[in-house]
Amino acid sequence: MKLLKTLTATTALCAAGSMAGAQDMADDVTMVSWGGAYQQSQINAYAEPYMEMNPEVSITWDESSNEAVAKLRAMNEAGNITWDLVDVVAADALRLCDEGLAMEVDHDELLAPAPDGTDASDDFGDLIVSDCFIPQIVYSTTFGYRTDMVPEGVDAPDDICDVFDTETYPGMRSLEQRPINNMEWALLCDGVAKEDVYDVLATDEGQDQALAKLDTIKDSVIWWSAGADTPQLLADGEVFMGSTYNGRLFSAIVEQNQPIGMMWDAQVFDLDGWIIPTGLSDERLARVEDFLYFATDTQRLADQAKYISYGPARASSAPLVSTHAELGIEMAPHMPTDPENSKNTFLYNYEFWADYRDDIDAKFQAWLAQ
């Protein structure tokens, strides 16, 4: 009897002990990102140092950011949220927040202050575009061109309107298969002043005007849908110039030694960051918050820029951006936010596109099918 009692007591104690440990923080974390060089930069800058500090943690990466909205909806419906932390673009974060699929956070409470004591919300500033969104990087969509395909006797393209000038710069272009960015660039090169672009684009005539401008180069456009397409097309020499994310071009130029040049003119800034799905259990949420506090501090965001040419979202990180981890080159001149590169820029207009996206998308797709 006595033995039995001791046994029961020990078992109960063990169970209690393990329960207490489990309620602290979960050890298996699933993070969702974009794959490729970008995900690798997150692993190098955030995940590996974090796992060194917390050896019990194991992180699984899911390369599903592209379909994050749809998958989160399905998971929510099935009552089985398998993701702990999701990396999405700001526009998706806004949608997920509206639908209640992403958790609203208090940025000052959750995130570390800047080294000089500034609150996180002031350090991130305007980049906190939604209560659910924890900004990470600023990236831009811009143009690259084949330096060896520039016609003789002509300067290399350095103006966004060179994209629409097939006389001076013959050859194929690759553009993203969606209206966003393309419509703005078309209007800008059709004589609309930069500050009027969205006013014009809000009207039917303005949309037709942009499509008419795009029509002039439609025959020489290859439409892309994945960020890897344009670097591949440029490397093949299938296109002369093409738009894509600046980090992809950086990788093709600096790491793969392709004969590609950056145009930077009229680049469109956009944000990428974390959201926490709603409905996580307490211990999973505790782990995610612990990770986020570490991974979004000033030094970590600056570290990420060692591996990829995206600008850190914190103002306090910018001075800490140093050299490329392997190649040792200075990273600052490759950042979209560098003053030399950002003479003429757009910021992705979330409000405008939230209101007009469905209409303009329909028009754009109809125009594409013509």
Added chain:
Amino acid sequence: MSALTVNVGRPSLLTFTMPIVAVLGGCFGFITGNIFGQPGLGFVIGALVGAVLAAALAKAPKLNRRKAAWGTAALFGLVGLVFGGVGGLIGGAVVGLSMGWFAVWIGSGQYRAGVPIYYTAGQTLWHNVFLFICAFVFFFLIAPLIPVMWLSFNAQNFFTFTPEMLAFKAEGYSLKHYRDFFSGGGHPLQGLLYGAVVGAVIGGLVQLLPNAERSVRKIVVFAIIGTLIGVVVGKMWGVSGAEWMTPLKNSLIIAPFATLISVSLGTLAAIGLSQTHVPGRQAIMAIMISPMIVPLIISATGMFFFYAPLGNWLQANLGLNQNFVGYLKVILAHAVLGVPFVIITVTATLVGFDKSLTRAAANMGANPVTTFFRVQMPLILPGVISGGLFAFITSFDEVVVVLFVGSAQQQTLPWQMFTGLREQISPTILAAATILVTISVCLLTTVELLRRRSERLRGMSPG
């Protein structure tokens, strides 16, 4: 005898051989001319070269087809080398080989060799066109794989034939994509040793079974199988977070278990459904086969909503580990997809199975289980194995269902290839594809050889 062999003789050079060879030359010339932006000129030059070639080969007496073809290949290759370097050499040699062979084949009248003597010109033409169509079908099936394999040795991180690759320079090629594929974790050497020893021991133990024939060969065979399994298991042991090895490990966990379940259930179902007295046979059969007919995306959506609450329940009430439940869900889902293949192949084999054998076994006192394992199973084994092979490949290749049902911990190889292709067009995918093709070919060849061997041993085929 001489009355039976009809000498067809050579066809007319001017009205037959030269025009036909000229047309082929023109086609090659058109393609070559396109590279230099002069397709029209290329066609004319190609046609002239073809006509001259036909005439030259016709003048040479007693021509051996092979010698003529290699001679032309060497000549064309030399011209290609002068104009286009190593790439030109290979292109020229290929064109020369085809042209030389074709010119002799047409010119010497050998194109009639395969048809009966009474065939009209039209029938002969159709016979040869038919052969060419067959050759082209094979070509279109196999050809897409060749650039994939070639590009997998690319030294760059793009799907691009670089100038160095086309010129066959060493610096254009590298094995780095294969290194990327195999990077991460693992102890293949320890696995190899353990596997070989364990395999040999099992081989030895098998000989101690009652009624077993004793031979050293068996030990060797078991040791080899053990070594192969040991290398794979050793390489996969403790891998985590590797870009390609982790998905491969998941695929190698999921596919065998799914195959095992679908083979057991499918075989039993096929045997049951082949009994005439089962009510509603057709309806049951239709339901079992439906995963093959229903669009996969619909099955996948249904399975997602079916397995999610099931998994939640297992975790909440039985306290099972989330990771384990994840594997279980994918394995069950893949087993469902594999069952129809097993049912169909086993049902087809059962048609040729003589039912009086089971009655004879029962008559001699064997119970149904013994009858199944000792009489029926050995006879329908070929059907079971090929059904299992299909089930394995279905699970190993499957991407849609696992995307829905699995979570990131169960990421399989096709899933990794799918996202990799979309996010970062990297030639590592091509290396993975090449390795998978090689493995599939080896697997199918082995199974086919074993099947033939067992048929020969049982005297079912003359060998």
